[in-house]
Amino acid sequence: MTGDDSGATSRGADTGGDAVAVPTGDPASDPAGTGADPAGSDDIGDIGDNGASDDSGDSADSSDDAEHAENADSADSGEDGDNDSNDSNDNNIAVKLEQLILGADRRYTPFQAARSAGVSMDLAARFWRAMGFADIGQVKALTEADVLALRRLAGLVEAGLLSEAMAVQVARSTGQTTARLADWQIDSFLEGLTEPQDSGLTRTEITYPLVELLLPELEEFLVYVWRRQLAAATGRVVQAQDDAEMVDRRLAVGFADLVGFTRLTRRLEEEELGELVEAFETTAADLVAAHGGRLIKTLGDEVLFSADDAGVAAEIGLRLIETMTHDETMPELRVGIAFGTVTTRMGDVFGTTVNLASRLTSIAPKDTVLVDEAFAEELGRTGEAPVSEADAAAAEKAAQEGTGSPPPPYRFALQPMWQRPVRGLGVVEPWLLTRRG
Known part of the structure; x- marks a missing residue:
């Protein structure tokens, strides 16, 4: 939410x-x-x-x-x-x-x-x-x-x-990340594996030999994943155009939010709610990673992601809507994406662009993706979408008549929505993002 x-x-x-x-x-x-x-x-x-x-x-x-x-000597001493x-x-x-x-x-x-x-x-x-x-x-x-x-x-x-x-800072970032990882492994992983198989043994007694077997394997896997992530992050820094861009970068930032989650918390049992949140976070994380984005963090009913390229972010946003729409167990979803300068720190993102993406998410209709004007312009600049459908239609007609060059093979369509004031950000003009059909 x-x-x-x-x-x-x-x-x-x-x-x-x-x-x-x-x-x-x-x-x-x-x-x-x-x-x-x-x-x-x-x-x-x-x-x-x-x-x-x-x-x-x-x-x-x-x-x-x-x-x-x-x-x-008491009766219940045993x-x-x-x-x-x-x-x-x-x-x-x-x-x-x-x-x-x-x-x-x-x-x-x-x-x-x-x-x-x-x-x-x-x-x-x-x-x-x-x-x-x-x-x-x-x-x-x-x-x-x-x-x-x-x-x-x-x-x-x-x-x-x-x-x-x-x-x-190194100590803090490492501590925060590994604390969450350790909690997740104990709560979600070990809990399922340590269900007593023998009524004579407690979960605590089963946990020791299990941890003894898993510890070296999990340790090696943790180091492997960390090295892969470090290599990817280093590559992104090396590709930055200048030193300032290493901290303040131009990124697409998006939020995906489950609609009506508060009502669901009252209606669903705790176990059902936990399964729904886990399914949402897993699906979102897989989609973001598969299409070249980065999952910044998950917040139960909401995920925050980023991408270096506006086209990648647009694909992620639409894929999230399409995937959740076809899953009958999931509530509706709404997505808001903005493009601009973002401050990155300790794996998180901050700044006006992030705030704007959050506001766009809160006003997006169900099962839609809203983007800001800068994002729409970036898609137009890279040839991913026409900022003006009228101009695109005119270009297509000219190409058919042999009087002009054909337009790029646009992947996305943009429709301007009503301008509206947004708290703390003034008046913004949202754009509805869809696939070009």
Whole structure:
């Protein structure tokens, strides 16, 4: 559903807000790097629950023993014991899963990790927060891999390859992207594969051997896809005409929005709604990629895409409408596309062109594609569509009579719509985009 705020800026990227609890803390409160937490354990998050805190284990065990002793004579003590045993078993498996995925035990406090990596605590905290990790005081929660990551980022800054601000951006963009990827894999992928096949095993118990088998394969695949995407992005930058175009580029930007999605959320069951959104996002992503565009992001009932070429964007917009129209399970769709200067940052797009595409989507009739005047002119300039059907008809007639050259083989048709004021953008003249039949 297209919002009223300013384009992509109103659609915040997923920051991976509840990512794994990790670092900071004031080194002054722990000058020796002992790992003691002077502020207490309230900000530790789930580390104590996972049994990873060295300081809380004995007291937790003695407390549990006392509680079990008090409940020994109660009628339901057996049931309570079973629940405690299950909880303990789940916690043990959670710790083992973390060790398997991270490849090392927790052994450093944030201060100790920063000192070992040779960076200031302040810079380490900035890196960790940028990656999406929560503050945890001075608990031993970090591994050798955390130290190595700090050392690498700091090394890039020291070598002059990245400024400190750029290194923080690298940490933030990587953290945001991988946080969403990890959530998707756990929620959508592992959940389906870990359905218990044996009533004697829990999903948690099945997850460990499954992750053990999948982890190296998924890691290699992730690196492969990243390299392919990096090669494509680098190619686009190299082809830019000048340095300014690398940041502020002329692009076609489009939104595709499901009509009546809010009503659907009230009518459909959660599972049905989830399946519909997944089908829409999958179809849109496949179409955008297949025709040479780039999917910027998905927002449930809406997708944002871009293309270097107006003809490519026009084909994507029309294909989305045609595909969804032939799917009886899908609601109607509307698409808005604008062409102009776009600021790209951390994989997202910003600017007036993005805002205009969003507004065009919100006023587009069902199952139609609306474009702005600049987009229509770009299609005319590249010979993809006649800006004036009358001029195109005259050219065709002249060619038939032998008094003129035949017009280009136009793929698209453009029909001007009524001018209208658009909030924040003044008066715009939308154009209806169709195939030339």
